[in-house]
Amino acid sequence: MATLSASKALTLAAPLSLDSGQVLEDVQIAYETYGELAADKSNAILVTHALTGDQYLASKHPITGKPGWWERRVGSGKPIDTSRYFVICANVIGSCLGSTGPASIAPDGQPYAMRFPVITIRDMVRGLVGLLDGMGIERLHAIVGGSMGGMQALSLAANWPERAERVLVIASTSRHSAQNIAFHELGRQAIMADPNWQDGDYYASGASPDAGLAVARMAAHITYLSEDGLTDKFGRNLQDRDTKSFGFDADFQVESYLRYQGSGFTRRFDANSYLYITRAMDYFDLAEEHGGRLANAFAGSQARFCLVSFDSDWLYPTAESRHVVHALNAAGAAVSFVELSAPYGHDSFLLDVPALDRVVKGFLE
Template sequence: MASAPLLDVSTVLDLPAPLPLDSGQSLPGVRISYEAYGRLNAARDNAIFICHALTGDQHVVTDHPRTGKPGWWVRMVGPGKPIDTDRYYVICANVIGSCMGSTGPASLAMDGCPWAMRFPVITIRDMVRGHVALLDALGIEQLHAVVGGSMGGMQALSLAANFPERTRAALVIASTARHSAQNIAFHEVGRQAIMADPEWREGEYYAYGKGPEKGLSVARMAAHITYLSEAGLTDKFGRRLQNRAEKTFGFDADFQIESYLRHQGISFTDRFDANSYLYITRAMDYFDLAEEHGGLLANAFARSKARWCLVSFDTDWLYPTAESRLIAHALNAAGLPVSFVELSAPYGHDSFLLDVPALDKVVGGFLG
C-alpha cells in the first residue's frame, strides 16, 4: 500500500472568539499552530490527537525549524508506524503559552506589544480548550484517541476527563494526574533561575535582542537531570572526563556530564522562550485533575466512556509508576476499561521519547 501523503503540515488556525480560561480571564486573538499528517476519512472519525510535552512542539515528524533536528516522535508516527498515518489522521498542536507559533507570552497582544508577563496564567485545561477549539474548526467531533507523554499525558487526561464526548480512547504515557511537591520544587528552581537573571527584565526582554539566556540555561540543566535516570547517567557518562586525561583542578567542564548539561542548557535557549518556560511550568504545577473534580480523581472520569491505556517506566523518577497506578485505580473505580503497563527502560522519564520497542508495541496495540 502506498503511503498517504502528508497533509496540512504547518497550518495555523486563528480562533474566532476569545478563549475562556480557568483564571476567569479570556484570551483574545488566539492562534493555534499545528501539524497534521495522513487523511481525515469521510466519517471524520479517524483522527488521533498527539499532545506534546513541556518543551515539545507540533513538529512531531517534520524537522524542527530552528534546530533542523528530526521531529520528536518520528520513530512513533508515520506510515506503518505505531501511530499509523496510513490509517489515521494525526494532529499535533503547539500548546497555547508556548513559542512555536501558537499564542504565548512572546506573541503580540492587542496593543501590538508582546504579551510578556501580561499574558494570563494558563492551565493544562486551558491548553486543552485550545485543542478542542481546533477540533471544532476541523469538524472533528470525536477522536479515535488522544495520546500524550509527560505534560502531553496531562493534556490527554484533561481532554478525556473534561471533554469526554471528544475521544473514544486515551493513551497516557509517563505522566501524572497532579504535580507533586517535588515536581513543583524543581520547576520553581527553574523559574527562580530565569527570574534571577537581570536580562529577564520582569519579562520585558523582547525589545533587547537577548533574553535571560543564562537563567533559562540553568533552568533547563536542572530540569534535564530529572528527565534521566541515575543509572542511565552513570552508564552514559559515569565519571568520564571530557577530552582530557586528567582533572584540571579548575572550574571548566572536566566531566562529560558537565559538558553535556552545559550544552543542553545553552542549546535550549536557541529554541525556547524564557517566558513560555515560566508559563508552561506554572500550568503543570497547577495541574491537579482530582482538584478540578471535587478532590476525588475517580469523579474526573465519571462521564468518560473511553478506553484507557496508561504506560509508566520503571526508571522514571519524575512521574514514577505509582502516579500511573493512582490513575489506574481511579479509572477502575469509575468502571472504565483500562490497561496499565510499567515498561522497563533505562532512560528515565525520557524513555517515552526514545528507543523502547515495547512502547511501540503497546501504542500500536492499543490504538488498533
C-alpha cells in the same frame, strides 16, 4: 530565541475563557498534520506534546533542523500509522512555536510578556478543543500524550469525555508532586535571577535571559534521566582531557552534556513561555478540579484508557500511573495498564523502547 512562522495555524472562532477568569482574544493555534482525514472524520488522532515540545511531531524542526520529536513512532507503517490515521499535533497556548503565548503581540501592538494571563493544563486543552472544532472533528479515534501531554490527555478525557474514543497516557500523572513543583521553581528562579530577564520585558532589548533559561533546562533535564542511565553513559569520565583542571570548566563529560543541553535549548525556546508552562503543570490537579476525588473526573466515561509507566522514571514514577488506574477502576472505566522496563528514566517515552511501540500500536487498533 529564533522566530518561527507556523506552517499551519488556526485562529479560534471564539475568545478563550481561562480558569483564571481572564479571556484571550484572537487565539492562534499552530499545528501540523500527518496522513489523510477520512471522509467521515473517524480516523483522527491528537498527539499532545510535553513541556518543551512542539507541533513538529514527525517532521523536521524549522529552527534546529532535527527530526520530529516522535518521528520514530509516527509515520507510514509505524505504531501511529499515518497510512491509516490522520495525526494532529498542536503547539499549546503559552508556548512559543507559533501558538499564542507571552511572546505574541497583544492588542496594543506590544508583546504580552508578563501581561499574558497565567494558564492551566485545562486552558491548553480548551485551545486544542477549539482547534478540533475549527477542523470539524467532533470525536477523536484517540488522544495520545506523554509527560505534560499525558496531563492534557487526562484533562480532555475528564472535561470533554465525548471527544475521544481512546486515551493513551504515557509517563504522566494526575497532579504535580511537591518535588516536581520544587524543581520547576528552581528553574523559574534561575530565569528571573538573570539580569537580562528584565521583568519579562526583554523582547525588544536584544538581550534574552539565556543564561537563566539554560540553567533551568539543565536542572529539568536531570529529572528526565535515570541514575543508571547517567552512570552508563558518562560515569565519572573526563571531557576532552586526561587530568582534572582544578578549575570550574566542564571537567566531566556529564557537565559538558548538561551545558550543551542548556545552550541548545535557548536557541529554540522562550524563557517567559518556560515560566508559564511550568506554572500550568504545577497547578494541575485533576482531583481538585472534580470535588477532591479523582474518580469523579472519569464518572460515566465511555472511553478506553491505557496508561504506561517506566520502571526507571522517578519524575512520574509508576505509583502515579497506578493512582490514575485505581481512579478509573473506581469510575467503572475500561482501562489497561503496563509498566515497561527501560534504562532511560522519564525520557523513555521519547526513545527507542520497542515494547512501547507494541503497546501504542496494539491500543490504537
